[in-house]
Amino acid sequence: MSEAKQASWKSRLYAIIFEADTRAGRLFDEALIIAILASLVVVILDSVESISRDHHDLLAVLEWTFTMLFTLEYIARLLCTPRPLAYALSFFGVIDLLAILPTYLALLMPELHVLIDVRVLRLLRVFRIFKLTHFMAEYTHLGQALAASRRKIMVFLSVVLLLVLVMGTLMYVVEGPENGFTSIPVAMYWAITTVTTVGFGDITPKTDLGRLLSSAMMLMGWGILAVPTGIVTAEMVGHRGAEASANSRSCGQCLTEGLGPDDNYCRHCGARLPDSRSGSGS
Numbered sequence: 061m062s063e064a065k066q067a068s069w070k071s072r073l074y075a076i077i078f079e080a081d082t083r084a085g086r087l088f089d090e091a092l093i094i095a096i097l098a099s100l101v102v103v104i105l106d107s108v109e110s111i112s113r114d115h116h117d118l119l120a121v122l123e124w125t126f127t128m129l130f131t132l133e134y135i136a137r138l139l140c141t142p143r144p145l146a147y148a149l150s151f152f153g154v155i156d157l158l159a160i161l162p163t164y165l166a167l168l169m170p171e172l173h174v175l176i177d178v179r180v181l182r183l184l185r186v187f188r189i190f191k192l193t194h195f196m197a198e199y200t201h202l203g204q205a206l207a208a209s210r211r212k213i214m215v216f217l218s219v220v221l222l223l224v225l226v227m228g229t230l231m232y233v234v235e236g237p238e239n240g241f242t243s244i245p246v247a248m249y250w251a252i253t254t255v256t257t258v259g260f261g262d263i264t265p266k267t268d269l270g271r272l273l274s275s276a277m278m279l280m281g282w283g284i285l286a287v288p289t290g291i292v293t294a295e296m297v298g299h300r301g302a303e304a305s306a307n308s309r310s311c312g313q314c315l316t317e318g319l320g321p322d323d324n325y326c327r328h329c330g331a332r333l334p335d336s337r338s339g340s341g342s
Contacts, residue, residue, distance in 0.1 A: 073136060231270060234265075255277050
């Protein structure tokens with residue numbers, strides 16, 4: 061096979077696997093999403109003892125079918141990508157490997173509890189759910205928002221940690237070991253469950269002052285839970301607004317703004333818009 065033909069089929073395969081702007085690419089992504097979700101159903105059913113016992117052979121056949129499909133997909137990605145090692149060591153490359161590795165290890169490794177419980181190893185197949193992030197742009201937007209707000213979130217978490225330390229220490233002093241607050245770490249555990257409004261109830265204040273402090277912690281918990289949500293939401297809104305502003309156009313006739321880059325005519329007056337792909341200086 062000549063180098064030109066080899067490069068041609070590799071580029072076509074790359075477009076199908078890594079890009080979703082073609083019909084073949086969209087069909088590939090949709091089929092892969094269905095396969096991932098179906099394989100997760102098999103993993104979940106296999107964890108139910110009665111179903112696993114009664115339908116062991118069927119589940120085994122389905123698992124190996126999905127494993128072979130994901131193996132072929134992994135090999136195809138390595139073959140068509142320009143930098144196979146970089147892809148194999150990337151986040152999604154590791155996820156793709158974890159999607160197929162447990163089944164092979166469960167076959168090759170005898171079920172010796174001295175080394176590792178193969179059943180635990182097989183549960184790593186749930187990492188296939190992360191393969192879905194290949195196909196959803198919302199994951200990218202959320203990741204960008206989290207990355208942009210990481211410093212604010214870290215500052216917020218440090219404030220919460222200080223609050224938990226102070227309130228836990230106060231509760232240790234107020235309640236004492238006789239009421240279940242046997243140490244400052246235990247009191248901090250109580251403070252975390254209280255400020256997050258979880259409240260397991262395994263440790264509860266008995267004194268009036270302790271109940272007053274716990275009431276204040278519960279009220280603060282409402283506001284504390286809303287802060288990280290607001291930080292990430294603001295970053296997402298800002299990112300979407302900047303993206304929309306960069307891609308929007310305006311009509312030269314009626315000055316209507318917010319027209320998309322693919323619009324050929326103004327939605328308000330019907331005037332023809334200039335080609336967005338042409339240079340502004342031409």
